[in-house]
Amino acid sequence: MxxxxxxxxxxxxxxxxxxxxxxxxxxxxxxxxxxHQPYVRVAEIEIDPLQVEPYTAAVKQQIEAAVRLEPGVLALYAVADQQNPAHVFVFEIYADVDAYKAHIETAHFKTYKAITQDMVKSLKLRDTVPILLGAKRT
Incomplete structure (x- = not known):
């Protein structure tokens, strides 16, 4: 060469x-x-129709505690299908995946899981890719 x-x-x-x-x-x-980008997940939950009221109370208590106590929880929204209140969606937004991992180890989340264990007929967790997260200040 x-x-x-x-x-x-x-x-x-x-x-x-x-x-x-x-x-x-x-x-x-x-x-x-x-x-380090927001971690967004959607939980689709089917509740025993006879347990909708106690489930609603449990999820409210859990969300209120998580938003108040956990800096990595950016938003948690629980909504029920208007035609079928036993079909619940929870929109979860965390600062990052580590904040989510910390969330599921908290006492209030573990209490929620224990209380609702027999109320939940099915649970589908969907990880998402944030396209745009926007909100107005109220």
């Missing part, structure tokens, strides 16, 4: 190595940002 080809090959390898390293750094930075 002549010297010129060797220099071109060496420069190409060096360029690829630097670009690969920069690409890896970008990917690591994006992953770090993902960890």
């Amino acid at each position: 002549n010297a010129r080809r060797f220099l071109v090959l060496g420069a190409s390898i060096l360029t690829l190595a630097v670009a690969g390293s920069a690409g890896a750094q970008e990917m690591a930075q994006e992953k770090l940002q993902d960890m």
